[in-house]
Amino acid sequence: NQHRLYYNFLLTWLPSRRPVALLFAGASVWRLIWRSQSRAQGLQTSFSPPTYFAPLSPLSHSLPLCGLPYSLPYEGPDRLLSRGRRMEGYDAKFDPPLEKRLECPICLLAQREPMQTPCGHRFCSACILRALRETGPRCPVDNTTVCVHQLFKDNFAKREVLSLNVHCSADQCGCSWQGELRDLQVCTTYYMCMCQQ
Incomplete structure (x- = not known):
């Protein structure tokens, strides 16, 4: 509809x-x-x-x-x-490896713009909205009833994810940059490293 x-x-x-x-x-x-x-x-x-x-x-x-x-x-x-359909989680090279609690249960990537359900599960905003739209008002983890208006942004988790240490994921450019995820920018159109070097 x-x-x-x-x-x-x-x-x-x-x-x-x-x-x-x-x-x-x-x-x-x-x-x-x-x-x-x-x-x-x-x-x-x-x-x-x-x-x-x-x-x-x-x-x-x-x-x-x-x-x-x-x-x-x-x-x-x-x-x-x-x-929104293109805004899955962050697919970056985390060092140390990404903790499970910061991983989206749907896309299995680091949570982008995390949203939390009333039952306490966190997802990328695009992932959970798509899941609710396509499969109905249920939490993908425990099948608890969840409506869109019950979701809320988790700014604490967002800050935590963006402060994680990552390596540049544009291998083609031979870049050795590493730093916080919030500072990593990769041009997906030309596969060029744009990580502030």
Whole structure:
């Protein structure tokens, strides 16, 4: 169901992950409505998938407070969903080897943008969102019921992963660089080493 796909997508990109309503006006223009905590008014945005979101505009009627003090990213759902499919974990040469607890149980790589389930399991954000979308609302590890709005970003785990020591993975360039994962950049288009040397 395409409506459900876009609805789940939008839930993941809203910081509160609790929109008030997602209205479908025909097949082309959709409207997302929520209440902003930082502004004393309702806000809305309309968009035509897969194009960009329209600017935010005030609503004329009040909505229940859902605690969203942020605006939406101005990228179309199709574009971001497509980008998300490529965002598996980090495939790097870790030294020392990657600990199991920092490995995504789905892609078996270091967790990228880790998200945690209510049952305590961590996954790459793209991996868990894809799993929930394709196999239903179940944790891939213990089969516990998990809904998208129950996931939360694990910033502590993210900082831990990005601070891990790695070697340059672009062997073709003969680079001997090593340092924190956050400083490693590999150009996947030309397979050239771009690791700040």
